[in-house]
Amino acid sequence: MVRTYDFGEADRIVVLLSREEGLIRAVAKGVRRAKSRFGSRLQPFVELDVQLYPGRNLALITQADTVAYFASGLIDDPRRFTSACAVLETAEALAQAHEEPALFDLAKRSLTQLREAEDPYAPLDTFLLQAMELAGWGMSLFECAQCSSKGPHHAFHAAAGGAVCVHCRPPGSRDVDPEVLHVMWLLANGADASQLNTPQRAAMVHQLTRSYLQWHLERKLKSLQVLEEV
Ligand SMILES: [Zn+2]
Incomplete structure:
Protein backbone atom coordinates (compact mmCIF):
# COMPACT_ATOMS: atom_id res chain seq x y z
CA MET A 1 0.00 0.00 0.00
CA VAL A 2 1.59 3.22 -1.11
CA ARG A 3 -0.92 5.98 -0.97
CA THR A 4 -4.60 6.77 -0.59
CA TYR A 5 -6.86 9.57 -1.77
CA ASP A 6 -10.39 10.22 -0.62
CA PHE A 7 -12.78 10.30 -3.52
CA GLY A 8 -16.43 11.25 -3.71
CA GLU A 9 -18.46 10.98 -0.53
CA ALA A 10 -17.31 7.69 0.87
CA ASP A 11 -14.86 6.14 -1.56
CA ARG A 12 -11.12 5.94 -1.42
CA ILE A 13 -8.64 5.54 -4.24
CA VAL A 14 -5.58 3.55 -3.27
CA VAL A 15 -2.25 3.07 -4.96
CA LEU A 16 -0.85 -0.39 -4.31
CA LEU A 17 2.65 -1.63 -4.91
CA SER A 18 2.29 -5.28 -5.81
CA ARG A 19 4.90 -7.98 -6.12
CA GLU A 20 3.63 -9.37 -9.43
CA GLU A 21 2.08 -6.44 -11.28
CA GLY A 22 3.91 -3.31 -10.19
CA LEU A 23 1.70 -0.36 -9.32
CA ILE A 24 -2.05 -0.86 -9.20
CA ARG A 25 -4.59 1.94 -8.83
CA ALA A 26 -7.88 0.83 -7.39
CA VAL A 27 -11.01 2.23 -5.85
CA ALA A 28 -12.59 0.99 -2.64
CA LYS A 29 -16.28 1.88 -2.56
CA GLY A 30 -17.93 3.13 0.58
CA VAL A 31 -14.93 2.45 2.80
CA ARG A 32 -15.08 5.78 4.61
CA ARG A 33 -18.41 4.82 6.13
CA ALA A 34 -18.24 3.47 9.67
CA LYS A 35 -19.71 0.10 8.69
CA SER A 36 -17.09 -0.62 6.04
CA ARG A 37 -15.68 -4.13 6.32
CA PHE A 38 -12.11 -3.32 5.36
CA GLY A 39 -11.85 0.47 5.09
CA SER A 40 -9.58 0.81 8.11
CA ARG A 41 -7.04 -1.56 6.57
CA LEU A 42 -6.50 0.63 3.52
CA GLN A 43 -3.64 2.66 4.96
CA PRO A 44 -0.02 3.21 4.02
CA PHE A 45 2.46 0.84 5.71
CA VAL A 46 0.06 -2.11 5.57
CA GLU A 47 0.74 -5.21 3.50
CA LEU A 48 -2.55 -6.47 2.14
CA ASP A 49 -3.94 -9.46 0.39
CA VAL A 50 -6.53 -7.86 -1.92
CA GLN A 51 -9.12 -9.14 -4.33
CA LEU A 52 -9.54 -6.89 -7.32
CA TYR A 53 -12.19 -6.68 -9.98
CA PRO A 54 -10.73 -5.16 -13.14
CA GLY A 55 -12.25 -1.86 -14.29
CA ARG A 56 -11.83 0.48 -17.22
CA ASN A 57 -9.55 2.94 -15.45
CA LEU A 58 -9.39 1.74 -11.89
CA ALA A 59 -9.70 -1.74 -10.46
CA LEU A 60 -12.34 -2.26 -7.78
CA ILE A 61 -11.23 -3.61 -4.41
CA THR A 62 -13.75 -6.19 -3.26
CA GLN A 63 -11.82 -7.61 -0.31
CA ALA A 64 -8.70 -6.67 1.63
CA ASP A 65 -7.04 -8.68 4.39
CA THR A 66 -4.08 -7.51 6.43
CA VAL A 67 -0.91 -9.57 5.96
CA ALA A 68 1.49 -7.37 7.88
CA TYR A 69 1.30 -4.04 9.63
CA PHE A 70 4.41 -1.88 9.59
CA ALA A 71 3.16 1.41 11.01
CA SER A 72 3.95 0.71 14.67
CA GLY A 73 7.49 1.85 15.31
CA LEU A 74 7.32 4.20 12.31
CA ILE A 75 4.55 6.65 13.01
CA ASP A 76 5.78 7.74 16.45
CA ASP A 77 9.22 8.78 15.30
ZN1 LIG B 1 37.21 9.85 -16.54
Missing part, protein backbone atom coordinates in the same frame (compact mmCIF):
# COMPACT_ATOMS: atom_id res chain seq x y z
CA PRO A 78 9.44 11.68 12.82
CA ARG A 79 12.75 10.58 11.27
CA ARG A 80 11.67 6.97 10.85
CA PHE A 81 8.30 8.10 9.54
CA THR A 82 9.69 10.47 6.91
CA SER A 83 12.28 7.87 5.89
CA ALA A 84 9.51 5.29 5.50
CA CYS A 85 7.47 7.77 3.43
CA ALA A 86 10.54 8.31 1.25
CA VAL A 87 10.82 4.53 0.74
CA LEU A 88 7.19 4.33 -0.42
CA GLU A 89 7.38 7.43 -2.64
CA THR A 90 10.57 6.25 -4.26
CA ALA A 91 9.14 2.75 -4.73
CA GLU A 92 6.08 4.30 -6.38
CA ALA A 93 8.18 6.50 -8.67
CA LEU A 94 10.51 3.65 -9.67
CA ALA A 95 7.63 1.21 -10.16
CA GLN A 96 6.07 3.70 -12.57
CA ALA A 97 9.27 3.83 -14.57
CA HIS A 98 10.23 0.13 -14.44
CA GLU A 99 8.27 -2.98 -13.61
CA GLU A 100 10.55 -4.78 -11.21
CA PRO A 101 9.21 -7.61 -9.02
CA ALA A 102 12.08 -7.43 -6.53
CA LEU A 103 11.13 -3.85 -5.63
CA PHE A 104 8.22 -5.04 -3.50
CA ASP A 105 10.37 -7.29 -1.32
CA LEU A 106 13.10 -4.68 -1.07
CA ALA A 107 10.60 -2.03 0.11
CA LYS A 108 9.11 -4.47 2.60
CA ARG A 109 12.51 -5.36 4.02
CA SER A 110 13.40 -1.67 4.35
CA LEU A 111 10.19 -0.84 6.23
CA THR A 112 10.93 -3.71 8.62
CA GLN A 113 14.46 -2.41 9.22
CA LEU A 114 13.24 1.17 9.65
CA ARG A 115 10.93 0.20 12.49
CA GLU A 116 13.92 -0.59 14.69
CA ALA A 117 16.56 1.68 13.22
CA GLU A 118 18.43 4.04 15.51
CA ASP A 119 19.66 5.87 12.43
CA PRO A 120 16.83 5.70 9.88
CA TYR A 121 19.02 7.10 7.10
CA ALA A 122 21.03 3.88 6.97
CA PRO A 123 18.16 1.61 5.84
CA LEU A 124 16.74 4.44 3.69
CA ASP A 125 20.02 4.97 1.82
CA THR A 126 20.49 1.22 1.41
CA PHE A 127 16.99 1.01 -0.04
CA LEU A 128 17.55 3.94 -2.41
CA LEU A 129 20.87 2.57 -3.69
CA GLN A 130 19.54 -0.97 -4.21
CA ALA A 131 16.23 0.19 -5.69
CA MET A 132 18.08 2.35 -8.23
CA GLU A 133 20.24 -0.66 -9.14
CA LEU A 134 17.06 -2.68 -9.72
CA ALA A 135 15.59 0.09 -11.85
CA GLY A 136 18.70 0.24 -14.04
CA TRP A 137 19.74 3.58 -12.57
CA GLY A 138 22.78 2.24 -10.76
CA MET A 139 25.61 4.74 -10.52
CA SER A 140 29.27 4.25 -11.25
CA LEU A 141 31.04 4.14 -7.89
CA PHE A 142 34.51 2.79 -8.67
CA GLU A 143 35.21 3.38 -12.35
CA CYS A 144 34.89 6.87 -13.80
CA ALA A 145 31.31 7.28 -15.04
CA GLN A 146 32.57 9.09 -18.15
CA CYS A 147 35.74 7.32 -19.37
CA SER A 148 35.59 4.08 -17.31
CA SER A 149 39.12 4.53 -15.98
CA LYS A 150 39.68 2.48 -12.83
CA GLY A 151 39.24 4.18 -9.46
CA PRO A 152 39.23 4.94 -6.68
CA HIS A 153 38.27 8.47 -7.72
CA HIS A 154 37.87 11.55 -5.57
CA ALA A 155 34.94 13.36 -7.18
CA PHE A 156 31.24 12.77 -7.70
CA HIS A 157 28.78 14.31 -10.14
CA ALA A 158 25.16 13.13 -10.19
CA ALA A 159 24.37 14.13 -13.77
CA ALA A 160 27.63 12.59 -15.03
CA GLY A 161 26.63 9.23 -13.50
CA GLY A 162 28.55 9.02 -10.21
CA ALA A 163 32.29 8.88 -9.64
CA VAL A 164 34.40 10.93 -12.05
CA CYS A 165 38.17 11.00 -12.58
CA VAL A 166 40.37 14.12 -12.46
CA HIS A 167 40.29 14.44 -16.25
CA CYS A 168 36.52 14.07 -16.69
CA ARG A 169 35.18 15.87 -13.64
CA PRO A 170 32.63 18.46 -14.81
CA PRO A 171 32.30 21.85 -13.11
CA GLY A 172 30.20 21.49 -10.00
CA SER A 173 31.58 18.04 -9.09
CA ARG A 174 31.84 17.35 -5.39
CA ASP A 175 35.12 16.34 -3.79
CA VAL A 176 34.54 13.00 -2.10
CA ASP A 177 36.54 10.67 0.13
CA PRO A 178 36.87 7.51 -2.04
CA GLU A 179 35.86 5.45 0.99
CA VAL A 180 32.43 7.10 0.84
CA LEU A 181 32.03 5.74 -2.70
CA HIS A 182 33.28 2.38 -1.47
CA VAL A 183 30.60 2.35 1.25
CA MET A 184 27.94 3.23 -1.35
CA TRP A 185 29.14 0.41 -3.59
CA LEU A 186 28.90 -2.10 -0.72
CA LEU A 187 25.39 -0.91 0.21
CA ALA A 188 24.19 -0.94 -3.41
CA ASN A 189 25.40 -4.52 -3.77
CA GLY A 190 23.88 -5.75 -0.52
CA ALA A 191 27.20 -6.13 1.30
CA ASP A 192 28.00 -5.22 4.89
CA ALA A 193 29.52 -1.74 5.04
CA SER A 194 29.58 -1.37 8.83
CA GLN A 195 33.38 -1.77 9.05
CA LEU A 196 33.98 1.22 6.81
CA ASN A 197 31.03 3.42 7.59
CA THR A 198 31.42 6.31 10.04
CA PRO A 199 28.84 8.98 10.89
CA GLN A 200 30.64 11.46 8.61
CA ARG A 201 30.73 9.01 5.72
CA ALA A 202 27.08 8.04 6.30
CA ALA A 203 26.07 11.71 6.12
CA MET A 204 27.90 12.05 2.80
CA VAL A 205 26.36 8.80 1.50
CA HIS A 206 22.96 10.27 2.32
CA GLN A 207 23.67 13.53 0.46
CA LEU A 208 25.14 11.90 -2.63
CA THR A 209 22.44 9.23 -2.85
CA ARG A 210 19.71 11.84 -2.55
CA SER A 211 21.25 14.16 -5.12
CA TYR A 212 21.65 11.29 -7.58
CA LEU A 213 18.07 10.06 -7.10
CA GLN A 214 16.67 13.56 -7.42
CA TRP A 215 18.57 14.17 -10.60
CA HIS A 216 17.14 10.93 -12.03
CA LEU A 217 13.59 11.54 -10.97
CA GLU A 218 13.82 15.11 -12.31
CA ARG A 219 11.65 16.24 -9.51
CA LYS A 220 12.09 16.54 -5.80
CA LEU A 221 10.41 13.89 -3.73
CA LYS A 222 8.19 15.37 -1.10
CA SER A 223 9.45 13.23 1.76
CA LEU A 224 13.07 13.81 0.90
CA GLN A 225 12.42 17.52 1.19
CA VAL A 226 10.83 16.90 4.56
CA LEU A 227 13.93 14.91 5.55
CA GLU A 228 16.06 17.99 5.06
CA GLU A 229 13.99 19.74 7.68
CA VAL A 230 13.95 17.00 10.34
Whole structure:
Protein backbone atom coordinates (compact mmCIF):
# COMPACT_ATOMS: atom_id res chain seq x y z
CA MET A 1 0.00 0.00 0.00
CA VAL A 2 1.59 3.22 -1.11
CA ARG A 3 -0.92 5.98 -0.97
CA THR A 4 -4.60 6.77 -0.59
CA TYR A 5 -6.86 9.57 -1.77
CA ASP A 6 -10.39 10.22 -0.62
CA PHE A 7 -12.78 10.30 -3.52
CA GLY A 8 -16.43 11.25 -3.71
CA GLU A 9 -18.46 10.98 -0.53
CA ALA A 10 -17.31 7.69 0.87
CA ASP A 11 -14.86 6.14 -1.56
CA ARG A 12 -11.12 5.94 -1.42
CA ILE A 13 -8.64 5.54 -4.24
CA VAL A 14 -5.58 3.55 -3.27
CA VAL A 15 -2.25 3.07 -4.96
CA LEU A 16 -0.85 -0.39 -4.31
CA LEU A 17 2.65 -1.63 -4.91
CA SER A 18 2.29 -5.28 -5.81
CA ARG A 19 4.90 -7.98 -6.12
CA GLU A 20 3.63 -9.37 -9.43
CA GLU A 21 2.08 -6.44 -11.28
CA GLY A 22 3.91 -3.31 -10.19
CA LEU A 23 1.70 -0.36 -9.32
CA ILE A 24 -2.05 -0.86 -9.20
CA ARG A 25 -4.59 1.94 -8.83
CA ALA A 26 -7.88 0.83 -7.39
CA VAL A 27 -11.01 2.23 -5.85
CA ALA A 28 -12.59 0.99 -2.64
CA LYS A 29 -16.28 1.88 -2.56
CA GLY A 30 -17.93 3.13 0.58
CA VAL A 31 -14.93 2.45 2.80
CA ARG A 32 -15.08 5.78 4.61
CA ARG A 33 -18.41 4.82 6.13
CA ALA A 34 -18.24 3.47 9.67
CA LYS A 35 -19.71 0.10 8.69
CA SER A 36 -17.09 -0.62 6.04
CA ARG A 37 -15.68 -4.13 6.32
CA PHE A 38 -12.11 -3.32 5.36
CA GLY A 39 -11.85 0.47 5.09
CA SER A 40 -9.58 0.81 8.11
CA ARG A 41 -7.04 -1.56 6.57
CA LEU A 42 -6.50 0.63 3.52
CA GLN A 43 -3.64 2.66 4.96
CA PRO A 44 -0.02 3.21 4.02
CA PHE A 45 2.46 0.84 5.71
CA VAL A 46 0.06 -2.11 5.57
CA GLU A 47 0.74 -5.21 3.50
CA LEU A 48 -2.55 -6.47 2.14
CA ASP A 49 -3.94 -9.46 0.39
CA VAL A 50 -6.53 -7.86 -1.92
CA GLN A 51 -9.12 -9.14 -4.33
CA LEU A 52 -9.54 -6.89 -7.32
CA TYR A 53 -12.19 -6.68 -9.98
CA PRO A 54 -10.73 -5.16 -13.14
CA GLY A 55 -12.25 -1.86 -14.29
CA ARG A 56 -11.83 0.48 -17.22
CA ASN A 57 -9.55 2.94 -15.45
CA LEU A 58 -9.39 1.74 -11.89
CA ALA A 59 -9.70 -1.74 -10.46
CA LEU A 60 -12.34 -2.26 -7.78
CA ILE A 61 -11.23 -3.61 -4.41
CA THR A 62 -13.75 -6.19 -3.26
CA GLN A 63 -11.82 -7.61 -0.31
CA ALA A 64 -8.70 -6.67 1.63
CA ASP A 65 -7.04 -8.68 4.39
CA THR A 66 -4.08 -7.51 6.43
CA VAL A 67 -0.91 -9.57 5.96
CA ALA A 68 1.49 -7.37 7.88
CA TYR A 69 1.30 -4.04 9.63
CA PHE A 70 4.41 -1.88 9.59
CA ALA A 71 3.16 1.41 11.01
CA SER A 72 3.95 0.71 14.67
CA GLY A 73 7.49 1.85 15.31
CA LEU A 74 7.32 4.20 12.31
CA ILE A 75 4.55 6.65 13.01
CA ASP A 76 5.78 7.74 16.45
CA ASP A 77 9.22 8.78 15.30
CA PRO A 78 9.44 11.68 12.82
CA ARG A 79 12.75 10.58 11.27
CA ARG A 80 11.67 6.97 10.85
CA PHE A 81 8.30 8.10 9.54
CA THR A 82 9.69 10.47 6.91
CA SER A 83 12.28 7.87 5.89
CA ALA A 84 9.51 5.29 5.50
CA CYS A 85 7.47 7.77 3.43
CA ALA A 86 10.54 8.31 1.25
CA VAL A 87 10.82 4.53 0.74
CA LEU A 88 7.19 4.33 -0.42
CA GLU A 89 7.38 7.43 -2.64
CA THR A 90 10.57 6.25 -4.26
CA ALA A 91 9.14 2.75 -4.73
CA GLU A 92 6.08 4.30 -6.38
CA ALA A 93 8.18 6.50 -8.67
CA LEU A 94 10.51 3.65 -9.67
CA ALA A 95 7.63 1.21 -10.16
CA GLN A 96 6.07 3.70 -12.57
CA ALA A 97 9.27 3.83 -14.57
CA HIS A 98 10.23 0.13 -14.44
CA GLU A 99 8.27 -2.98 -13.61
CA GLU A 100 10.55 -4.78 -11.21
CA PRO A 101 9.21 -7.61 -9.02
CA ALA A 102 12.08 -7.43 -6.53
CA LEU A 103 11.13 -3.85 -5.63
CA PHE A 104 8.22 -5.04 -3.50
CA ASP A 105 10.37 -7.29 -1.32
CA LEU A 106 13.10 -4.68 -1.07
CA ALA A 107 10.60 -2.03 0.11
CA LYS A 108 9.11 -4.47 2.60
CA ARG A 109 12.51 -5.36 4.02
CA SER A 110 13.40 -1.67 4.35
CA LEU A 111 10.19 -0.84 6.23
CA THR A 112 10.93 -3.71 8.62
CA GLN A 113 14.46 -2.41 9.22
CA LEU A 114 13.24 1.17 9.65
CA ARG A 115 10.93 0.20 12.49
CA GLU A 116 13.92 -0.59 14.69
CA ALA A 117 16.56 1.68 13.22
CA GLU A 118 18.43 4.04 15.51
CA ASP A 119 19.66 5.87 12.43
CA PRO A 120 16.83 5.70 9.88
CA TYR A 121 19.02 7.10 7.10
CA ALA A 122 21.03 3.88 6.97
CA PRO A 123 18.16 1.61 5.84
CA LEU A 124 16.74 4.44 3.69
CA ASP A 125 20.02 4.97 1.82
CA THR A 126 20.49 1.22 1.41
CA PHE A 127 16.99 1.01 -0.04
CA LEU A 128 17.55 3.94 -2.41
CA LEU A 129 20.87 2.57 -3.69
CA GLN A 130 19.54 -0.97 -4.21
CA ALA A 131 16.23 0.19 -5.69
CA MET A 132 18.08 2.35 -8.23
CA GLU A 133 20.24 -0.66 -9.14
CA LEU A 134 17.06 -2.68 -9.72
CA ALA A 135 15.59 0.09 -11.85
CA GLY A 136 18.70 0.24 -14.04
CA TRP A 137 19.74 3.58 -12.57
CA GLY A 138 22.78 2.24 -10.76
CA MET A 139 25.61 4.74 -10.52
CA SER A 140 29.27 4.25 -11.25
CA LEU A 141 31.04 4.14 -7.89
CA PHE A 142 34.51 2.79 -8.67
CA GLU A 143 35.21 3.38 -12.35
CA CYS A 144 34.89 6.87 -13.80
CA ALA A 145 31.31 7.28 -15.04
CA GLN A 146 32.57 9.09 -18.15
CA CYS A 147 35.74 7.32 -19.37
CA SER A 148 35.59 4.08 -17.31
CA SER A 149 39.12 4.53 -15.98
CA LYS A 150 39.68 2.48 -12.83
CA GLY A 151 39.24 4.18 -9.46
CA PRO A 152 39.23 4.94 -6.68
CA HIS A 153 38.27 8.47 -7.72
CA HIS A 154 37.87 11.55 -5.57
CA ALA A 155 34.94 13.36 -7.18
CA PHE A 156 31.24 12.77 -7.70
CA HIS A 157 28.78 14.31 -10.14
CA ALA A 158 25.16 13.13 -10.19
CA ALA A 159 24.37 14.13 -13.77
CA ALA A 160 27.63 12.59 -15.03
CA GLY A 161 26.63 9.23 -13.50
CA GLY A 162 28.55 9.02 -10.21
CA ALA A 163 32.29 8.88 -9.64
CA VAL A 164 34.40 10.93 -12.05
CA CYS A 165 38.17 11.00 -12.58
CA VAL A 166 40.37 14.12 -12.46
CA HIS A 167 40.29 14.44 -16.25
CA CYS A 168 36.52 14.07 -16.69
CA ARG A 169 35.18 15.87 -13.64
CA PRO A 170 32.63 18.46 -14.81
CA PRO A 171 32.30 21.85 -13.11
CA GLY A 172 30.20 21.49 -10.00
CA SER A 173 31.58 18.04 -9.09
CA ARG A 174 31.84 17.35 -5.39
CA ASP A 175 35.12 16.34 -3.79
CA VAL A 176 34.54 13.00 -2.10
CA ASP A 177 36.54 10.67 0.13
CA PRO A 178 36.87 7.51 -2.04
CA GLU A 179 35.86 5.45 0.99
CA VAL A 180 32.43 7.10 0.84
CA LEU A 181 32.03 5.74 -2.70
CA HIS A 182 33.28 2.38 -1.47
CA VAL A 183 30.60 2.35 1.25
CA MET A 184 27.94 3.23 -1.35
CA TRP A 185 29.14 0.41 -3.59
CA LEU A 186 28.90 -2.10 -0.72
CA LEU A 187 25.39 -0.91 0.21
CA ALA A 188 24.19 -0.94 -3.41
CA ASN A 189 25.40 -4.52 -3.77
CA GLY A 190 23.88 -5.75 -0.52
CA ALA A 191 27.20 -6.13 1.30
CA ASP A 192 28.00 -5.22 4.89
CA ALA A 193 29.52 -1.74 5.04
CA SER A 194 29.58 -1.37 8.83
CA GLN A 195 33.38 -1.77 9.05
CA LEU A 196 33.98 1.22 6.81
CA ASN A 197 31.03 3.42 7.59
CA THR A 198 31.42 6.31 10.04
CA PRO A 199 28.84 8.98 10.89
CA GLN A 200 30.64 11.46 8.61
CA ARG A 201 30.73 9.01 5.72
CA ALA A 202 27.08 8.04 6.30
CA ALA A 203 26.07 11.71 6.12
CA MET A 204 27.90 12.05 2.80
CA VAL A 205 26.36 8.80 1.50
CA HIS A 206 22.96 10.27 2.32
CA GLN A 207 23.67 13.53 0.46
CA LEU A 208 25.14 11.90 -2.63
CA THR A 209 22.44 9.23 -2.85
CA ARG A 210 19.71 11.84 -2.55
CA SER A 211 21.25 14.16 -5.12
CA TYR A 212 21.65 11.29 -7.58
CA LEU A 213 18.07 10.06 -7.10
CA GLN A 214 16.67 13.56 -7.42
CA TRP A 215 18.57 14.17 -10.60
CA HIS A 216 17.14 10.93 -12.03
CA LEU A 217 13.59 11.54 -10.97
CA GLU A 218 13.82 15.11 -12.31
CA ARG A 219 11.65 16.24 -9.51
CA LYS A 220 12.09 16.54 -5.80
CA LEU A 221 10.41 13.89 -3.73
CA LYS A 222 8.19 15.37 -1.10
CA SER A 223 9.45 13.23 1.76
CA LEU A 224 13.07 13.81 0.90
CA GLN A 225 12.42 17.52 1.19
CA VAL A 226 10.83 16.90 4.56
CA LEU A 227 13.93 14.91 5.55
CA GLU A 228 16.06 17.99 5.06
CA GLU A 229 13.99 19.74 7.68
CA VAL A 230 13.95 17.00 10.34
ZN1 LIG B 1 37.21 9.85 -16.54
